[in-house]
Amino acid sequence: MAEKRVNKVVLAYSGGLDTSIILKWLQTTYGCEVVTFTADLGQGEELEPARKKAELLGIKPENIFIEDLRDEFVRDYVFPMFRANAQYEGLYLLGTSIARPLIAKKQIEIAEKVGADAVAHGATGKGNDQVRFELGYYALKPDVTVIAPWREWDLRSREQLIAFAEAHQIPIAKDKRGEAPFSVDANLLHASSEGKVLEDPSLEVPDYVYSRTNDPESAPDKPTVIRIEFLKGDPVAIDGKKMGPADLLAKLNELGRINGIGRLDLVENRFVGMKSRGMYETPGGTILHLAHRGIESITLDRGAAHLKDELMPKYAELIYNGFWFSPEREMLQALIDKSQEFVTGEVTLKLYKGGVHLIGRQSPYTLYDQDLVTFEEGAVAYDHRDAAGFIKLNALRLRTLAQRKKKLGL
Amino acid sequence: MAEKRVNKVVLAYSGGLDTSIILKWLQTTYGCEVVTFTADLGQGEELEPARKKAELLGIKPENIFIEDLRDEFVRDYVFPMFRANAQYEGLYLLGTSIARPLIAKKQIEIAEKVGADAVAHGATGKGNDQVRFELGYYALKPDVTVIAPWREWDLRSREQLIAFAEAHQIPIAKDKRGEAPFSVDANLLHASSEGKVLEDPSLEVPDYVYSRTNDPESAPDKPTVIRIEFLKGDPVAIDGKKMGPADLLAKLNELGRINGIGRLDLVENRFVGMKSRGMYETPGGTILHLAHRGIESITLDRGAAHLKDELMPKYAELIYNGFWFSPEREMLQALIDKSQEFVTGEVTLKLYKGGVHLIGRQSPYTLYDQDLVTFEEGAVAYDHRDAAGFIKLNALRLRTLAQRKKKLGL
């Protein structure tokens, strides 16, 4: 039975079995009009079958929304996040987390357009994605009704789901009858898997779980060398060829895929309170992360760089926890973006059997002044004797502490 | 001419040409008794030749101090730092920085023992090491006189140094007559190089600069799989074999060396204000860093882990800048050590052609509770419906903000 009354709901719809079941469940449980939204974020699936499926399930053509969001996704979400060098818990490049706010935003936009009073998603009740979707919904439309079927329905097992599907004439692909050995999320930035065969963190992830990268051991024996150009903190060209955001990331993914780059086996701390083990593949993102650090290393001042580093864990946590549309994330973004004005130039990287190795960087805005480091005096003079005073004053408080200790006989 | 009067000086003496010149320069400039201190920190050089050389240069036997500090170095400096997952500027494992405080401490101990009023080191006036040595000296003996010959003397070129050496009967190895193509620092944790051939950051580091690692491309075609055991945050065994701190790190270095692990080409920001380009090899440390993160991932609580991550950049900066013996480093260490009580267990890693891949972790103290992640209820129950309330309250302030926007028509 429905917990709330709704008239029209915008469902994040993939066209797969699970969201098709949700679609039907919404219709039968809430008796409401269902609007489907299917987005291309680079997950690597055709969108037209989703339209067919929705029509088959009785959705009116004007209620079917399909959109290619790849450029918007990369330009307005992925790149801003990479300006921050964001890594959750030191390692995870936030590939799933960063896609959710955009989907939420589009659902709300459609809800406003079609006059829907509710939105729904297919995330489960134990994960982070429910939080990310719903914080996005509420931040953009505070009076929206949120339906999270996995938290509401009483379908408790695969069998029950299949039975529901059969009872409602939802087509079931053969390989979907049994339980999947792991669940997958994918977009242009990454693919991730979790569950079942991955649940014992002491056991290696089986090779068949990976879908986006070669095993490093079967990657080419010759390294690939590439050059990435940056403009104000964002990549704009590979090997001299200018590309749009989505094309550029796709190209990096391809280069990473071949060379077995970007696999991550991680036990992470979910916002909802438990640890989980996931497998991530972020081939292009892994290259981009190191490339961005590389161009920053010569164009960013120390004070700016260290401030960014200190704030990065908090920024990453906010995105992981679903607070993209929060004042504090926007404040941090303002701080980060402010730092990127001169993060322009080129880095050279060697990709080899799972590794990304930065081998060169240059920029018209470089702060690395060779004259300063050699013994000849550079444009900005460095006098060795200044170092003595610098050290003496930095030491002053430590000497005072030591004097106290001495006086006390400690 | 000497800037200050000193009676007896303890010199950090390697036995090489440069510190031998310093030794003689101290004698002739300050007219003072010179005490030499030569330490084995795992730099890979014999110590006895340093004794011979010192004797040859007129140092009295009782003024020659030679000590094997490898275990103390790893146990009391390297391991505590690795408990923090410290990386300077996101990447550098602080191999040079962490050795300086120990050398400084030993020089001061010797100074107290022999009644010396001064200490001297061979670091140049443009680098970080002068700061690290001297902050250490002053923090431990506030009234000590510090002599930094490279900042004081008027030997301005390689030729002048060689001339000084010849004038004072200092033996000169043939390959030391010309200027070295790069300078090297080494200890059990790492080797680093900088200067000359490395000064153009757009050019790849030549392979001959590396001394501790195979080129990943020539590393074995089969991966090496190892298990590392941790006890309260520190590694204690490899593949089931218990080892002391120095032996364990040496073993990891060997495993890393073979598999081409731990090379880093970095442009970093020095404390003294300029950027410099360095090449680091930290084979064992690179493995250890990821292994430690791995064992923490299942044994450390989220609140503890995130607090550590947020403070890590500051902690790393303190060590990089030479503030090991400062109250704030000690306070952070107390915080970090407090977190490591249950960081005990074992991780499995695959080493392959420059890459370290964590493939498993287990612990008697694991907080990863498989029951919590599967749909069955675990020992600590998780109710899906709780997630709804959790999200609603987390969203409350975002909804209030959105209401304000709406009310304002924004």
Next chain:
Amino acid sequence: MAEKRVNKVVLAYSGGLDTSIILKWLQTTYGCEVVTFTADLGQGEELEPARKKAELLGIKPENIFIEDLRDEFVRDYVFPMFRANAQYEGLYLLGTSIARPLIAKKQIEIAEKVGADAVAHGATGKGNDQVRFELGYYALKPDVTVIAPWREWDLRSREQLIAFAEAHQIPIAKDKRGEAPFSVDANLLHASSEGKVLEDPSLEVPDYVYSRTNDPESAPDKPTVIRIEFLKGDPVAIDGKKMGPADLLAKLNELGRINGIGRLDLVENRFVGMKSRGMYETPGGTILHLAHRGIESITLDRGAAHLKDELMPKYAELIYNGFWFSPEREMLQALIDKSQEFVTGEVTLKLYKGGVHLIGRQSPYTLYDQDLVTFEEGAVAYDHRDAAGFIKLNALRLRTLAQRKKKLGL
């Protein structure tokens, strides 16, 4: 109807009308044995009436626990928190927040002793206290059942509560029949009020809401001057008289009360997501806070002090949000406590009509070395010329940035 089965519940019981209603409601709803726990945290009420009341309501004598926790409260909760100079949102001294964990801890201890499987508290469903109590319970006894009557029952108005009380023979004081014009929380550290007459934040708090302090305008016309002695960060004596923790804080409260000190009218952000307006009176705590900063100012090193200041907001937030028994609070406490070793000495304060003015401080461990600041050379020499080098190196990166700008014609 009861949501869960419980056999025995330990209730935080004040003896007042509300918790008496809860007591009876627990008996009738859960059909369980009720154990009452009444603590003296300095709220200023007799405890014996609570025993009488409990007996009257049918609680067996062996199920009535009454404890004087004043010294434990101040020594193990208030003082450690004041070592951190904790203020939530820049102003609030956390008087309510800090009492909750101790009550929770005692309830759990009693539950373990009497074999109770549940605990209950009288905090409402919109406040922070429910969170603080329950996080404490769960952190100390993970399998405990928590009953929060205000979130469970269907007593929706004052009339219904009174009707329930009458129906169950609970004595009702005359002035408790109507709704209170504001609600109060009190302990040895503070009294706070919120609700009803305080709800419009544009209106001044009526004077009758204050119970612990004179109106500054009616406070004495002559200031009171006092001296507070500290030992390792904690106050130990006033005007030369040694006192235990609770007595000392009580004495400061008295001094503050007379002089109208420690009133705070605040709109704060609750953990549960909304803003609320509260009135706080923390007479002794306000004095103590400034006194502690004063003794730290001469005994704490800059590096230590600034690290503490940077972490204070997070520490305060943890306590406010109820995470006293969390690893991250304990880690921060370890860091803070580490800093207090030499925070020993004496401060002199002037109390006058609502204000606390620090007018002097001295310590055998002072780091304020008068010789350093005057022109004569002190024990730790300061050479003016060192300042030039210090500035030059600190300026180096700024000059490099300026050179870049110049080169770019910006």
Next chain:
Amino acid sequence: MAEKRVNKVVLAYSGGLDTSIILKWLQTTYGCEVVTFTADLGQGEELEPARKKAELLGIKPENIFIEDLRDEFVRDYVFPMFRANAQYEGLYLLGTSIARPLIAKKQIEIAEKVGADAVAHGATGKGNDQVRFELGYYALKPDVTVIAPWREWDLRSREQLIAFAEAHQIPIAKDKRGEAPFSVDANLLHASSEGKVLEDPSLEVPDYVYSRTNDPESAPDKPTVIRIEFLKGDPVAIDGKKMGPADLLAKLNELGRINGIGRLDLVENRFVGMKSRGMYETPGGTILHLAHRGIESITLDRGAAHLKDELMPKYAELIYNGFWFSPEREMLQALIDKSQEFVTGEVTLKLYKGGVHLIGRQSPYTLYDQDLVTFEEGAVAYDHRDAAGFIKLNALRLRTLAQRKKKLGL
């Protein structure tokens, strides 16, 4: 003898004895043309006498620059800093620190205009001001020559200074012959004093040191109630009267002066490494600080507010240390300014005998929603049952930790 060659120097010139001596010393020591810059920052002195004095000392009229900077100072320096609620070491409102960058900037602008190659200031070699001036100079004109006479000359005593003045026909006011009992800095934000009679931090500051405030004890017996209006984080009106930045701050100073507000007796940690004791009077700033916190309390979201609070100590430290013109200060400013969009509204304050008491606040953009806090449901619904889920998930990791402890028998 001059350390460097300079042709023309821009001197920060007050017209007082000390900077007049410096003026003459620059002429005689460097043989260079001296350009004087005298600014009105609200220090409370006439500027025309400085012109006369400069002319008398032989400065050409076109080399005398006098400027009223009061509005620029308050609008572009004081107000941005107060948006951050900046307090150094928890208490100091940075009145001296914030004036230095503006003076430095103007000196550099004049240097560019008149083609000067050097700048000079009258700050001593033991204080922070030399750092603040010089970091400003270098950040804006990297190739400038900086002359700091107090670090360079050999005038070692008051007698020598007076002798130098007499030898060079510099007029000496009678009361300037002897050494001042303390030194003073003043501008529109504050007055500060340090040195001599203030050097013993155990002794109360004598009343005659204060120049900007009444002693609270002699302040009026009736409180003054005022309303301050804010627009996007900055104050724009008092008691309904719109005022420009300088006039508004002057008005607050007057209100504060009368009511004895803003005295601070502080031992602080200087950037150059030692502790010093200072006396500050910041009457208007003290009112403004609390007023700004008050308007933020109802208009700023919790996430934004807490982020600001966490970063405030670092921001304040940057300003104290002289890094106003640094990328990291500008990044933090971008973050802070981003938060102030809706910090608009009005606060009511009571000023009384040294105290500032916030008694009311209101805003068209208030986030304080009375409906949320009362038991009726507000525009954004709050369901008590949500709190249960919120607490359960927040407790999950704590329960898991407790389970581990239990399992281990700890």
